[in-house]
Amino acid sequence: GAGVSQTPSNKVTEKGKYVELRCDPISGHTALYWYRQSLGQGPEFLIYFQGTGAADDSGLPNDRFFAVRPEGSVSTLKIQRTERGDSAVYLCASSSPPGALYGYTFGSGTRLTVV
């Protein structure tokens, strides 16, 4: 597609529920990134995919968070047993070639609210 697409744009869930957030990167971009932006803060890195594999998942806060990219294109961020502290905007970005040097193209984000 023309840009990075994230769905849904808004998600409200109850504490303890499971959620999935989807990211559709720019066609042909091999690198995909997830960030989390809490209110009043800058985005924080979560995970980076090169192709189908997670090349760096050092930013995932705990084992409730997991992400996949099975075919090297669309990625899904999965959060189990959601907590109120998980409320944030989850941003996805893609790039080609990979790496911060080239800048990314960010999506508009999914706003997750855990009540």
Added chain:
Amino acid sequence: AQSVTQLGSHVSVSEGALVLLRCNYSSSVPPYLFWYVQYPNQGLQLLLKYTSAATLVKGINGFEAEFKKSETSFHLTKPSAHMSDAAEYFCAVRGYYGQNFVFGPGTRLSVLP
């Protein structure tokens, strides 16, 4: 370790006035520095980047930034503010392994008529 500080969470300027948004960084590797802008309900958009070439970097929408190694700074400026510049601005440094960004907390710019 990589870190970014942005002095001033909120800056207000009059339309036509100089814009100055401050950014200081810490980096354990040669720094690559970036400014991103975020308009309401939109994704982050790259304004400009420093990648060890010229220290004065020009970006989109009339913005520029100067890399000063001795001051570990990368302040963003624009000679004359426009109403459309009102947004959140984030300074970022590349992560240690070069793949991710470490963002500052952001500065919200308001432009007054």
